[in-house]
Amino acid sequence: MKQINKQSTIALLVLLVMVVMGYTSCKKENEGAGGMPVISKVRVISKTDTIKDVDHRIDLDSNLVYDETRVVSFDSTVVAGRLNNQYAIIGENLMTTLSVSFNGVKVNFNPALLTDHSIIISIPEEVPYGAGQSDKLMVTTKFGTASFDFPILQPPATITSFSPVAAGAGEIVTLTGTIFEGVTAVNFDDTPAEIVGIPTKTQIQVKVPAGIVQAYIFVTTPGGTSRSAGSFGFRAVLYDDQFANGWGSYFGYNSTRDYANTQQVKRGTYAIKTVFTDSWGALQIGYNGATIDATKLTAVKLSIYGGPGTTGQAVQLLLNGNYGNAVRLELKEGEYTDFTVPLSALGSPSTITEFVLQSLGVPVSTTIYVDDIGFI
Incomplete structure (x- = not known):
């Protein structure tokens, strides 16, 4: 009877050791190999792209042709990011990621897509960009924090309207839109316009160049050159x-x-x-x-x-x-x-x-x- 109890105790201990080893094995598998996180590169998965001269139907008899920004598939290693684009952060020991941030702003990531070697994220519009930022991508896991140089580029400007819709040479036209920071030039087609006063993020005032009857308006910033959807003036x-x-x-x-x-x-x-x-x-x-x-x-x-x-x-x-x-x-x-x-x-x-x-x-x-x- 005592021998049976002794055998039962040994079997129970063996079973307990196996359970503990199995739990530890699963835990390691779920959490990766452990250790400090490492970021080796960032790859873009999809990006916003400007498609030139897209035909936009108004009705059965008329249409407008202007540029359109769309999200397109893409796959390439990059050294800087843009808002509203999707990226894969590539590295090691990333399975236990707790947070991801760009320029100090945390962004969401899908834990279901998380592996020990990659994190899939999208950079939202609230992430700051341009000069004066830390230009740092930070990944924090259960085992530490990794830092990676990764500036966020300024998006292209958007011209939503201009007023007046027609004006003579030397008169002031006010452009309204978004992301006008760092504007370096405003053109009426190929003709440069003089910028008046101090532009803001959402407004620029310019003088109409001489000889302009009808023209598209172009705004150039660190994010590139953008064109107004409609044209200025009259033919x-x-x-x-x-x-x-x-x-x-x-x-x-x-x-x-x-x-x-x-x-x-x-x-x-x-x-x-x-x-x-x-x-x-x-x-x-x-x-x-x-x-x-x-x-x-x-x-x-x-x-x-x-x-x-x-x-x-x-x-x-x-x-x-x-x-x-x-x-x-x-x-x-x-x-x-x-x-x-x-x-x-x-x-x-x-x-x-x-x-x-x-x-x-x-x-x-x-x-x-x-x-x-x-x-x-």
Whole structure:
């Protein structure tokens, strides 16, 4: 009986040792080999890339062509990172990683993708970049911290808008956007523009160079050169503080027009104040012999300020008396709205002889202000 108990005790001890060894083995397998972490390199898995001249459909008859930023697959060792790109940190003893940071900001990582030799991360937008940063990638594990030189590059600037949409030589244009830090140049197509004052991260003011009628705006920063989605100015001007040559006889019906109005001016000195005296009144410019060749034009651009009570109201734009191809334009009370209407939506005229903004049943005495009318 004593012999049996002794054998049972030995068997129990052997079993316990095996369990402990198995647990230790699993623990080592789960935690890697242990030891101080080492970062040997960083590889990019996907990156943002600018695709040039992408065709963006507006409707069945019109489109805009401009650059587009997309995330694309990529695999290469890199010495610097960019926001919104995905990377693999390559090294040793990484299985027990507790945190990853760039320039002092911790970033998320997926533990399910963690191995003893790699960590998969994405660099979010809140990570600081550029001059004045530590330029350090830090990985902390259960066994220590590894540091690796890895600067975060400034992303390309984004131009979201510019105002005014048209201006003469020497006038000030304000560019609004993001990531304008360190701007070194602003060009209207290939023509340099003078930067005025001190730019901010979101705004740059420049003087319009001489000779610019129509151009894309380019901003150059340490992140590269970016282009505005839309173009500045007009290829043909109809009204720009004054009417173009030959369009000096002004007409309208069931409305009053003030061409020397200085209220609610979007740019310059004047805007056309129009008061509709019945529900189908109109601002009508043309029928005086002037013409604009539209064979190389694509759209009409204009800006309309809605007077009191105009929210939810609308006018219709038409050319050359073509009421069958009129386009509805929604008004906004107390602010200007910029409109770009494809000529294809207005009947695709080859020659412009008349421009009309007609009320669409708005109440009598409704007031609008119209500025910067032209064609691109």
